[in-house]
Amino acid sequence: MVHVLSSRILLRPTDPERSRSFYGELLGLAVHREFGTGPERGTVYFLGGGFLEVSGRSETPPSPALRLWLQVADADAAHEELSAAGVDIVRPPLKEPWGLIEMWIADPDGTEIVVVEIPEDHPLRFRP
Numbered sequence: 001m002v003h004v005l006s007s008r009i010l011l012r013p014t015d016p017e018r019s020r021s022f023y024g025e026l027l028g029l030a031v032h033r034e035f036g037t038g039p040e041r042g043t044v045y046f047l048g049g050g051f052l053e054v055s056g057r058s059e060t061p062p063s064p065a066l067r068l069w070l071q072v073a074d075a076d077a078a079h080e081e082l083s084a085a086g087v088d089i090v091r092p093p094l095k096e097p098w099g100l101i102e103m104w105i106a107d108p109d110g111t112e113i114v115v116v117e118i119p120e121d122h123p124l125r126f127r128p
Contacts, residue, residue, distance in 0.1 A: 008044065008051035009068065011111070012058035016040050018108045019054050026085045061109040068113045075101045075117035082115075093117070100124075 013019035020043055023029050029045035029052070036042050042055030048071060072078045075093035082105060083089055090104040090112065101117040118124050 006051075008053050009047070010053050010055070011062065012056045013054060013107075013109050014058055014061055015108065016054060016057055022087075022108050023052065023054060026082070026087050062111050064110075064112070066111055068111065069116060070113060071116050071118060073117065075103050075115060078115050078117075079103055095119075 011019070016039055023045055024031065024043065029047070032044040032046050032051055034041065034043050036055070040055065040057050042053055044051050044053045047068075052068070079089065079093050088106045090106050091102075093101050093103040093115075095101050099119065099122045101119060103115040105113045105115060107113060
């Protein structure tokens with residue numbers, strides 16, 4: 001059995017500076033650590049219980065199969081803040097049939113990000 005001690009998502013953007021600006025400035029993710037030098041240096045951001053590493057460069061955008069899921073306390077407030085910052089809002093917050101409130105945004109390479117609010121009465125809030 002693999003004993004996982006830590007984890008992170010590795011993202012290889014087509015334009016690292018543009019992606020660092022998006023995740024660090026527009027989304028306001030806190031920096032966990034930085035490494036290397038130059039335009040392809042690495043920046044690791046806090047993602048609540050995980051990390052997102054933006055480093056290196058890719059000639060093509062990430063696969064559409066890749067999506068990020070970010071939980072927030074208030075999806076409507078996040079919508080207002082992100083809209084004002086110029087973030088590409090793919091879909092505003094809506095309550096899904098499964099009870100979560102989801103807003104969809106996209107990073108500069110088109111990577112979809114699901115911004116989720118878990119309502120007070122949702123089963124994910126309760127532990128057996």
